[in-house]
Amino acid sequence: MPETDLSIFNELYDIITERKENPSEDSYxxxxxxxxxxxNKILEKVGEESIETILAVKSEDKEEIIYESSDLLFHLMVMFVAKGITLDEIATELKKRRK
Ligand SMILES: N=c1c2ncn([C@@H]3O[C@H](COP(=O)(O)OP(=O)(O)OP(=O)(O)O)[C@@H](O)[C@H]3O)c2ncn1[C@@H]1O[C@H](COP(=O)(O)O)[C@@H](O)[C@H]1O
Known part of the structure; x- marks a missing residue:
């Protein structure tokens, strides 16, 4: 099976980090x-998007699940940047659990 291109995660992480370093007014x-x-604002969004993802799964609407999961992953990435956690650190933790 071909490897999925996951470079968007690194790209997004870099954009979020750039926003942290160079604040601008019209940036979400x-x-x-x-x-x-x-x-707390970021945590609120993570909580909201988690609930919206759960509701999407319950609705069994695949497009909605993908849409809400993307919102959730995006807000989790903002939380990582806010707390100085890198994607490498998350990957390392997941690799440690690999059986
Ligand atoms: N991937 C995303 C992304 N996904 C979701 N969102 C925003 O996340 C919010 C989702 O929250 P909701 O669904 O609750 O919508 P809302 O009603 O606006 O939320 P609130 O009023 O409650 O805050 C929306 O405002 C979306 O626009 C995103 N905003 C930005 N990005 C990426 O981040 C980059 C930088 O964005 P800026 O900082 O805005 O330039 C962009 O180029 C994109 O690649």
């Missing part, structure tokens, strides 16, 4: 990273 990522509620 910056609005999360610099929110007055601090990390």
């Amino acid at each position: 990522v910056c609005s999360l990273l610099n929110h007055r509620k601090g990390i």
Whole structure:
């Protein structure tokens, strides 16, 4: 089976990091990273998108599951950047669990 191209995850991570380093007003990522509620705003979004993903799975609508899961993964990536966690660190943890 051909390997899936997952480079979008690294690209997105780099864009989010760039937004953290160079804040701009019309950026959704910056609005999360610099929110007055601090990390709680990002956690709210992770929670919301988790629930929306669960509801999508319950609805058995594949397109909706993909859409909501993408929202969830995106907001998780914002959370990683906010907490200084790299994708390498996540990959390393997952590799450790590989049987
Ligand atoms: N992948 C995404 C992405 N996925 C989802 N979203 C945003 O995440 C939000 C999803 O939340 P909701 O569905 O609850 O929508 P909402 O009603 O706007 O949410 P709230 O009003 O409650 O905050 C929407 O505003 C989407 O636009 C994203 N925003 C940005 N990106 C990527 O991040 C990059 C940088 O974005 P900016 O920082 O905006 O330039 C972009 O080039 C994209 O590649």
